[in-house]
């Protein structure tokens with residue numbers, strides 16, 4: 001039975017009256033309602049109990065900003081601290097959640113009347129939420145969901161969620177709940193920021209990452225000696241200048257006996273291409289056999305990330321950044337060698353930053369290194385789009 005049929009059956013309104021009330025809502029709040037969502041809100045206003053099977057759910061992975069409202073079933077994967085938002089004399093409160101359905105995660109922002117659900121711990125990590133009438137927005141080029149005063153959120157269950165174990169080199173900005181096992185190579189003093197405790201430290205598991213732990217987690221990290229192997233469960237990744245690991249207060253901190261030998265660049269093993277293993281840092285000697293690709297794109301130096309015409313941060317002063325791929329070979333095999341910004345400059349022996357050059361200038365410079373013997377330091381990685389193996393150059397040795 002459609003929503004309108006249910007309203008007709010369970011209220012005293014005629015179908016014409018129902019339709020005109022729905023139209024009234026749609027025109028009163030432009031952009032907020034579809035016919036379906038307006039009917040849903042009308043039913044709630046009339047005190048009609050709807051059968052849940054009549055609510056159409058949208059899977060998270062097909063939501064795009066051509067739809068205005070969505071009903072979703074999701075699991076809460078991460079909860080950011082509640083914040084206040086002041087616009088003129090109006091003060092709002094909101095809390096941002098990361099919610100997941102299968103392999104898709106999106107932001108869900110709960111506004112005002114829904115914030116107490118988090119504050120009273122009715123909604124927590126692992127809560128299964130049945131959400132109706134969420135608004136669909138685009139934020140920083142990604143789809144995000146939000147509540148309006150017409151939304152409805154019910155906690156329908158709980159799912160035990162386990163952090164996914166990842167190596168430092170495999171971490172990405174979309175990781176909100178990970179487990180990392182690595183050597184604690186250095187740490188700063190525990191300090192106070194506002195009313196929170198924080199400790200900054202550095203981890204190594206063959207690759208390095210900077211990390212910050214907060215409150216209870218900071219106290220735990222502070223107790224661990226430098227050189228020990230630390231296991232962090234429930235951290236998330238964010239991008240400052242580089243990727244960083246952020247360890248919230250409720251993350252689980254322990255130690256393990258697994259040993260990570262820190263190897264200096266000069267002591268890395270020299271390998272043949274045929275001997276390369278994913279994620280292992282090595283030195284590689286060979287010949288640049290040809291250009292595979294030269295890719296240019298706009299780059300925001302403030303956020304340190306790729307951007308369209310204007311960065312999400314508002315910066316219009318974007319620079320041209322480049323990726324260069326070579327066919328690189330030794331006597332054992334050939335592979336693709338990928339170089340980014342500073343390594344391209346180093347390879348070409350440039351005094352200036354590559355971002356000051358046009359694509360034509362870069363292209364003609366690149367022709368001067370073809371057939372040259374080179375030694376690179378880096379690691380093998382599978383390109384997630386093409387599925388091809390690529391050797392990522394972290395340093396041009398000679």
Ligand SMILES: [Zn+2]
Pocket residue numbers: 300301302303304311312313314315
């Ligand atoms: Zn930016």
